[in-house]
Amino acid sequence: MSKDQSAHFRHIPSVERLLSDPSIEEAIRPFPRAVAVEAVREALDEVREELRRGCGPSEGDLPLADTYRGRIVAAAERRLRPSLRRVVNATGIVIHTNLGRAPLAEDHFDRAREVAVRYSNLEFDLEEGVRGSRYTHAERLLRELTGAEAALVANNNAAAVLVSLHALAFGKEVIVSRGELIEIGGSFRLPEIMSASGARLVEVGTTNRTRVEDYRRAITPETALLMKVHLSNFRLEGYTSDVPPSELAALGAERGIPVLYDLGSGAFARTGPDGEPTAREELARGPAVLTMSGDKLLGSVQAGIILGREEELGRIRRSPMMRAVRVDKLTIALLEATLFQYLDPERVFERVPVLRLISRPPHAIRQDAERLREKVLARLPAGANAEIVEGESEAGGGAIGQPPIPTFLLALSFGGIAPDEMAAGLRAFDPPVIVRVKSDRVVVDPRTLFPEEIDLVADAIVRVAVFLRERASAGEKE
Numbered sequence: 001m002s003k004d005q006s007a008h009f010r011h012i013p014s015v016e017r018l019l020s021d022p023s024i025e026e027a028i029r030p031f032p033r034a035v036a037v038e039a040v041r042e043a044l045d046e047v048r049e050e051l052r053r054g055c056g057p058s059e060g061d062l063p064l065a066d067t068y069r070g071r072i073v074a075a076a077e078r079r080l081r082p083s084l085r086r087v088v089n090a091t092g093i094v095i096h097t098n099l100g101r102a103p104l105a106e107d108h109f110d111r112a113r114e115v116a117v118r119y120s121n122l123e124f125d126l127e128e129g130v131r132g133s134r135y136t137h138a139e140r141l142l143r144e145l146t147g148a149e150a151a152l153v154a155n156n157n158a159a160a161v162l163v164s165l166h167a168l169a170f171g172k173e174v175i176v177s178r179g180e181l182i183e184i185g186g187s188f189r190l191p192e193i194m195s196a197s198g199a200r201l202v203e204v205g206t207t208n209r210t211r212v213e214d215y216r217r218a219i220t221p222e223t224a225l226l227m228k229v230h231l232s233n234f235r236l237e238g239y240t241s242d243v244p245p246s247e248l249a250a251l252g253a254e255r256g257i258p259v260l261y262d263l264g265s266g267a268f269a270r271t272g273p274d275g276e277p278t279a280r281e282e283l284a285r286g287p288a289v290l291t292m293s294g295d296k297l298l299g300s301v302q303a304g305i306i307l308g309r310e311e312e313l314g315r316i317r318r319s320p321m322m323r324a325v326r327v328d329k330l331t332i333a334l335l336e337a338t339l340f341q342y343l344d345p346e347r348v349f350e351r352v353p354v355l356r357l358i359s360r361p362p363h364a365i366r367q368d369a370e371r372l373r374e375k376v377l378a379r380l381p382a383g384a385n386a387e388i389v390e391g392e393s394e395a396g397g398g399a400i401g402q403p404p405i406p407t408f409l410l411a412l413s414f415g416g417i418a419p420d421e422m423a424a425g426l427r428a429f430d431p432p433v434i435v436r437v438k439s440d441r442v443v444v445d446p447r448t449l450f451p452e453e454i455d456l457v458a459d460a461i462v463r464v465a466v467f468l469r470e471r472a473s474a475g476e477k478e
């Protein structure tokens with residue numbers, strides 16, 4: 001550091017000096033003391049760092065409270081901001097695992113709220129006045145909606161698979177096709193879940209073709225389950241064959257071995273003629289146990305739904321592992337609130353956001369895209385361009401059986417601003433706006449925007465573009 005610079009640094013006030021300044025005292029009054037003190041330290045570090053890089057405030061400003069007040073308040077607000085926040089999903093991927101999967105309907109919370117802020121009959125039998133079971137709450141609805149003999153809810157589908165394997169096949173063999181040994185989202189790898197459950201994996205067939213005879217030949221006295229897994233996030237094409245659940249169930253019935261089917265996304269309503277079959281349809285094909293996620297196509301909270309025969313579900317219910325993967329009361333309340341919507345098949349597509357977003361017709365999306373375009377076009381810096389192009393949205397969430405959904409995209413370019421830089425700027429917006437970058441353009445798919453988010457996204461795009469443009473031209477001048 002030069003002499004000149006260290007002289008500069010001497011003008012920086014102390015923490016105590018800033019904390020006792022009347023205007024700063026006033027500005028930090030709303031914050032807890034400990035947060036305010038840390039915020040002052042952070043603001044001072046920020047200024048020192050800027051001076052080191054040669055871009056800090058000038059010497060005369062250094063002792064002034066004005067130089068720090070805004071930084072202190074911003075730092076305090078950052079510290080009090082929750083880590084888990086709402087974001088705006090402009091990607092068009094409806095069930096986006098990284099963005100929290102299914103958004104819930106607002107009125108789902110009216111029921112959940114009551115249960116959350118007061119006591120509940122979570123494990124209390126109101127008729128008998130004795131201890132009850134938390135698993136009975138969603139069970140009636142789940143049975144009614146799917147025709148299952150019994151139903152159970154675990155923490156998520158990975159847990160549902162794990163506990164089912166553990167309860168039904170600990171120390172025994174489970175036969176799975178090599179074509180179905182999948183990995184989902186990095187942390188769900190079927191062979192690993194299998195060994196964590198204590199079951200022994202027996203692979204049959206080849207990657208691309210497995211026949212029912214392959215399962216039959218692999219059956220031994222040690223076989224506890226035949227397992228089928230929905231491919232979810234990839235597709236096998238070309239010279240392939242797998243064994244349909246009904247054929248596997250027929251083999252199971254013949255040999256007295258239950259079939260476990262991990263359906264993955266699992267739906268309770270068909271989203272179109274070629275949408276995924278429903279859980280009810282899949283159950284009718286004869287698996288003893290079927291597992292699926294609560295927050296994929298069902299459109300509810302994170303949960304693992306286990307449906308099937310009482311004999312097998314009873315064993316799962318009584319397994320000690322069930323205790324480790326049990327659900328919270330809020331999960332049960334929110335899941336029930338979603339399930340009630342399915343009692344009205346006419347309206348469920350309006351009432352469950354995932355279904356509503358997936359089924360929004362392209363012309364409605366186009367209108368939103370046009371509104372968005374109008375709102376940004378007049379206010380964007382010169383050289384920017386916004387056009388509407390045809391594209392595809394995705395159901396997401398491993399619902400690969402769902403066909404791609406035609407949509408309209410707003411494709412934006414910003415002259416001198418790189419699309420990745422623009423996307424990063426939008427992520428830093430409050431609330432963060434998540435977009436896709438495609439063929440060197442920022443693309444916004446209004447399918448996953450809620451009505452009030454159109455203005456918000458337009459505003460974010462304009463403000464971030466103007467900010468980046470100004471920063472770029474300030475950089476050029478320097």
Ligand SMILES: *Cc1c(COP(=O)(O)O)cnc(C)c1O
Pocket residue numbers: 156157158159184188229230231232233262263264265292293294303304397398
């Ligand atoms: C998504 C998925 C899982 C994991 O479900 P989570 O609810 O995320 O735990 C398991 N199996 C399949 C086939 C899936 O698609």
